[in-house]
Amino acid sequence: MVTAVTSFGRSGLYDWLIQRVGAVVLTAYTIFLVVYIALNPDLDFAQWSALFNQLWMRIFSLLALISFITHAWIGLWSVLTDYLTNRLLGAKATVLRVVAQMVLGVAAVTYLVWGVEILWGF
Amino acid sequence: MAVLLWLLDASLASEESFAAMKESLNNPVYKFVLWGVLAVLAYHTVAGVRHLTMDGGVGETLKGGRLGAKLVVLLAIVLIVLAGVWIW
Numbered sequence: 001m002v003t004a005v006t007s008f009g010r011s012g013l014y015d016w017l018i019q020r021v022g023a024v025v026l027t028a029y030t031i032f033l034v035v036y037i038a039l040n041p042d043l044d045f046a047q048w049s050a051l052f053n054q055l056w057m058r059i060f061s062l063l064a065l066i067s068f069i070t071h072a073w074i075g076l077w078s079v080l081t082d083y084l085t086n087r088l089l090g091a092k093a094t095v096l097r098v099v100a101q102m103v104l105g106v107a108a109v110t111y112l113v114w115g116v117e118i119l120w121g122f
Numbered sequence: 123m124a125v126l127l128w129l130l131d132a133s134l135a136s137e138e139s140f141a142a143m144k145e146s147l148n149n150p151v152y153k154f155v156l157w158g159v160l161a162v163l164a165y166h167t168v169a170g171v172r173h174l175t176m177d178g179g180v181g182e183t184l185k186g187g188r189l190g191a192k193l194v195v196l197l198a199i200v201l202i203v204l205a206g207v208w209i210w
Contacts, residue, residue, distance in 0.1 A: 114131070
């Protein structure tokens with residue numbers, strides 16, 4: 001069963017690093033947003049949209065979005081190649097896994113386009 | 123992820139949609155869904171921090187691994203309860 005061809009970086013070491021860099025970005029973004037919203041309980045639309053109007057916030061958000069997509073792809077690739085295997089399910093496992101990965105790929109592109117539209121569309 | 127993007131979309135699209143989103147978050151069903159999303163995120167983040175800590179060579183022994191696992195569950199429960207208090 002060929003599995004490495006659908007990994008993200010086509011190398012375990014690249015995937016390992018991208019996974020972890022993305023994890024740090026996502027943690028930082030999550031903590032930032034939670035702290036920001038917690039410190040501003042009376043947050044209104046003007047302040048909120050002003051925050052997302054700034055270039056650094058858009059860069060931070062886009063970085064988090066890209067990190068999310070790569071992090072999810074690599075993580076779910078690990079899960080799928082661990083559990084949707086020929087040994088476990090027979091010959092149909094590869095077809096099943098590739099179909100699942102196509103669905104995930106469409107979801108990833110959808111989130112990216114949607115996220116960019118949200119960030120630059122208001 | 124879809125839930126969080128939907129919230130961000132609604133919160134930024136316009137002043138009206140921001141208000142409508144705030145209003146809809148008074149609905150207990152939406153509150154519960156948001157709590158569920160934050161709970162999963164909190165647990166995954168805490169477990170991920172443990173993973174990176176172990177990548178760094180800390181807590182790799184059997185004893186350290188067991189302790190780390192317990193700490194993750196404990197810290198995640200605390201964060202999930204806090205998230206619940208925050209939402210309600």
